[in-house]
Amino acid sequence: MPGAPEEKLEAIPANGQRTRYRVSGMDCASCATKIDNALRRVPGVAEVNVSVPAGTVTVAHDDTVIPAALAKQIGTLGFKVTGQGPADAKPARPNEEHSDHDHGPGGHNHKHDHDEVSAGLHGHLHDHGPSDGPWWRSPRGLLTIFCGLALVAAYGIGQLFPQTGHWAFVLAMAVGLVPIARRAFVAARFGTPFSIEMLMTIAAVGAVIVGATEEAAMVVFLFLVGELLEGVAAGRARASIQGLTKLVPKTALLERGGRTEEVQAETLTVGSTILVRPGDRVPADGVIVDGESAIDEAPVTGESMPKRKGTDDTVFAGTINGDSALRVRVTAAAQDNTIARIVRLVEEAQESKAPTERFIDRFSRYYTPAVLLVGALVAILPPLLFGASWGAWVYKGLAILLIGCPCALVISTPAAIAAGLSAGARRGLLMKGGAVLESLGKITMAAFDKTGTLTEGKPKVTGVIPVGRSEREVLSLAAALETGSSHPLATAILAKAAEAKAPVPPAANAGAVGGKGVTGRVGGVSLFLGSPKAAAEKVPLTPEQTAQITALNDEGKTVSVLLAGDQIAGLIAMRDEPRPDAKEGLEALKSAGVSALMVTGDNRRTAQAIATGLGIEPRAELLPQDKQAIIREFQAKGQVVAKIGDGINDAPGLAAADVGIAMGGGTDVALETADAAVLHGRVLDVARMVRLSRDTMANIRQNITIALGLKAVFLVTTIIGVTGLWPAILADTGATVLVTANAMRLLGAGGRT
Known part of the structure; x- marks a missing residue:
């Protein structure tokens, strides 16, 4: 099956385990690379899988590794670990104390608070901070604002005191560059020397050396703006599936000790009975034990019409009760309900990389060092070989470093895959990983x-052929015999009688005749309902009736014959309909x-x-x-x-x-x-899955074209001297935002045919 052979985390050490961390502020492929490289350097770590869209890091390691130490390693890079736990494929059972999934506001927050892990992770200026909440309150947002203000101040100082303008722009640049450089050197120390922050630092410092301080300050500011936009876009993408958890109400009306009391929905246990009032959202998966109502399942399943449900029917958490009160027996705890399971499945799916994504990852490992080499050659060769100006060509080489940043290229595929998986999940189309999503289109x-x-998996009455009686009377007598039976054919007859509003009189001496049918008396008349063969043993069938039964059988239908006394009262045809x-x-x-x-x-x-x-x-x-x-x-x-x-x-x-x-x-x-x-x-929905897969792959091709196309254009314009440093950084951050925005279009397109 697609995805199975490539799953990285299958190779767990014999004495090992898997731990999943929820990490905030991890918004781009560069973030993922730094975390991946840093954790792989820890002795005892077998595999690392970083999912930027899901905001999770899953590590396979042996029992010599302390999970809290891995969390601290992630924190050293400037990210914040908000939860951790065992990365089990199966959902937590109700009696387990914790879940490793933090489902966000309105959901089920079962995250572990590791004080020893969190300590010291928030004091860095480069702390990415949480990706939720207003952007201007996040550390990244505040840093961008301060850098922008410093740039404006430097411009004002340069106008008032031209002789100090150079140093004003250097200080303005330093406001943003110091945290960037710190991140670059920490990443290099943990195995990622060719990070985007390192390219940015080299370019900015080089620009100052060649005297382009104003552009250096502008480039740093634009880089921070680009990172901020990436964070906002990534947060939106992540919220697209996490938003499902907000469908589940926070409280429930629990029946206990003969009275009803309001409790937290996440405390409900399997077997509890809850009251769901008209207009309320169902707080848990369950089975109706009393009542009948129209259930609006659109928030969960996308069904446009409410479904009529009654006793013994299943209801899902997050659906809306329509017109009548229902008593529901809870069948799944909060962390096991349908919505929680969908969210968990999609997050796990986002960790499974598609073949295209793995290829882009491998390509980027060679691409970034190659960009450094090209930038160095552009800066050095023309002055050495042709006597060109060192300042002009070093400037162009620095611009090429910024143009070559791989963020847009590397995020092009996972952004589209994550959006495709989320779009499918919100429409009830669940795919276990990018490999599956990619394969479906093929x-x-x-x-x-x-x-x-x-x-549909259950028979329905497709026709009633009365003999000497009305169709409604045949249904009435047959339903009387089948009352109380759970046999699929009996259920079909009872459903048809209810649909036809046929009265169902009580049957006396009702009972089953093994392998043949059922008997009973209604109004003093002896009745039998069974197979044509069993009926023929009691009353001979006419050639016309035999021909009718044969024709119905040829249509794949099961025929039951109703006898009233010694007469055939009618034929009932049933089939499992498409x-x-x-x-x-x-x-x-x-x-x-x-x-x-x-x-x-x-x-x-x-x-x-x-x-x-x-x-x-x-x-x-x-x-x-x-x-x-x-x-x-x-x-x-x-x-x-x-x-x-x-x-x-x-x-x-x-x-x-x-x-x-x-x-x-x-x-x-x-x-x-x-x-x-x-x-x-x-x-x-199978056709919709195929269409969603093909839309996603088309989106990926568009994203790669945007990423590489913009770089190619700016590479040429930089070499010929048309563009400089700040357009170069726009080429990178602009492309990253464009491909992310393009991927987000899939959230509105999944499911169309």
């Missing part, structure tokens, strides 16, 4: 399971160039009937290993295959496919199996 064949995937959007979803895939195939263990006749209606080729009567073999067959022909199933009995097929997609409703199956999950159970 699929050429989609192999669908039938039951519960292309169909999902309402199944045909539309398959057509959307076809228009995207993806062919579809049905692979099912069901009988050939039923499969053919469903497939014909959907316009899809069926492969029926398959064992799990047969489905896997079919997928291998198509892969051998060069097809990129996605397998869509329920995530349990299709496990071999899901494992064999290039991308395995679980069709579920927010349960463990949907969240913890396969490579991706469609939470709403919509076939159309």
Whole structure:
């Protein structure tokens, strides 16, 4: 499966563990590189995975490493560790004391406060500070403001006292450059000598040496503005998925000791009973034990229409109760509810790098030293070989250092991947990592399971053929026999009777006849409801009735025969019907160039009937290993295959496919199996996943073009003397902001077809 072979953190030492840190102020690829290099130098650390979009650092290490020491190492670089804990793939159980996930305001804040870790991390001027809150209150925002004021003051002093203007601009530059230089040298000490801060420091100091002090001060200020904009953009991207946690209310009405009291929602335990009033948000995942109401699931699932739910139906945290009060039994603690699990899954997915992202990472390792070399050659060769002016060409070499900063290039891919994953998650399209997101756009064949995937997974009454009675009366008598039964066919008949508003009289002496049907008496009339074969043993069927039953069976329908006394009262046809959007979803895939195939263990006749209606080729009567073999067959022909199933009995097929997609409703199956999950159970969402993947890859190509294109333009204009230092830094910071803003467009585009 995509993503599996490349997962960095699989190689954990035999005596090791994984620790995840939540880090604030980590806003760009340069930040990630510095943290990665610093932690890898610690003895006992096996692997490091830094996710800028999620704001997390996950470290695989042996038991000789103290997690708090790693947090201190991160703090030394100027970042702030706001939480840490074991990076377990499984969510914390309700009886565990802590979670390593800090879900932000309105969510479930279970972070560890490590005083010994935090001490000494906040005293640096270069402390990145938290990425939330107003930008002007953050350390980075304050530093940028002070640097800007110093620049304005230097300009004023230069106008009033021209002879001291040079030194005024040097001091103004120092306000911003000292923290930048400190970060550069700390990063170099911990294994990142070619950081953007180092390039910036060299360029600024060099500009002062050649007498360009005004430009040096302006470049430092523009660099800080660019960093600030990066931080704001990264914060917005991070908030796009964290904002889901704000959907869950902070309090709940808990029933305890015969009365209702308001408690914190995060304290609810599994098995508790809560009251959800009309108009309130549901505070926890649960099952309705009393009441019936329309539930607006749009905030969580994107469904446009409220769903009518009653006793024994499942409700999700964050959804909105409509018109009636509900009593709900809690089935998941705060850290395990659907929204918390989605957030956790997306954060873990953002740590899994796509092939394109890994390539850009490798490229950037050689790119930055190459830029330094080019800058040095531009500064030295023309004066040495052709007698050109040293001052002019050193100035151009310094400008090239700024043009060559790799931030925009390196952030181009993870920014788009993170936005794509978040956009999908907010629409119920969960993908476990950038590799999966990238692979989805390449699929050429989609192999669908039938039951519960292309169909709804439960039979429905598709037709009632009355004999000597009304259709409503046939439903009424059949429902009377089936009352109290949980059999899927009985549930279908009862649902149809309720839909037709058919009265359901009480049945006397009701009981089941093993393997044949059910019997009982209604109004003194003896009734039997069962299979055609069992009914024929009691009452002969006419040739017309036999032909009708055969025709219905050919359509993949199950037929139950109702007998009243010694007469046939009617036929009831039932079938597991296709999902309402199944045909539309398959057509959307076809228009995207993806062919579809049905692979099912069901009988050939039923499969053919469903497939014909959907316009899809069926492969029926398959064992799990047969489905896997079919997928291998198509892969051998060069097809990129996605397998869509329920995530349990299709496990071999899901494992064999290039991308395995679980069709579920927010349960463990949907969240913890396969490579991706469609939470709403919509076939159309598979096509939306493909479209989102292709949109994301197109966005990445645009970002790389912007990043490299701007650098190429400014490289040429700098060499020929058209642009200088401050346009050069704009080329870098401007490109970084542009690619981040371009990636954010995906947040509004995920899910369209």
